[in-house]
Amino acid sequence: MQLHRLAVLPLAGALVLGPVLATPAFAAHSTRHAAVHAHEVHRHASARRASPFTVVGTLSAVDTSAGTVTVAVRSGTRDLRGQSVTATVTATARILVADVPVTLADLSVGSTVTVSGTRAGGVLTATRVLGH
Secondary structure, three states, rough: OOOHHHHHHHHHHHHHHHHHHHHHHHHHHHHHHHHHHHHHHHHHHHHOEEEEEEEEEEEEEEOOOOEEEEEEEEOOOOHHHEEEEEEEEEEEEEEEOOEEEOOOOOOOOOEEEEEEEEEOOOEEEEEEEEEO
């Protein structure tokens, strides 16, 4: 009978302590999963967050009804170089030619411009257009 009790004691200990000892392993897994998920959410959120951009190039089009300018980019924000980009010009954007305030209609196609503003996703929003 005493031998039987000695055999049952480790089994009872395993049944009682098993879930307690296994809990940290499960907790570590769920914490790791939560950290990976939080990183993915942050990465996707940062893709939507507005970031600054600046391009310098030749003004190839001005659409006053849509409020956009198109620039053949020579320099500026690295991933935009060598491309033709279209930016929406906000109503409150500063538009200057030779340090004189002008309207979007006063910009001349073919002139050199510097356009700066924000980019959210693939949309460029110009808050400043400087004609040279």
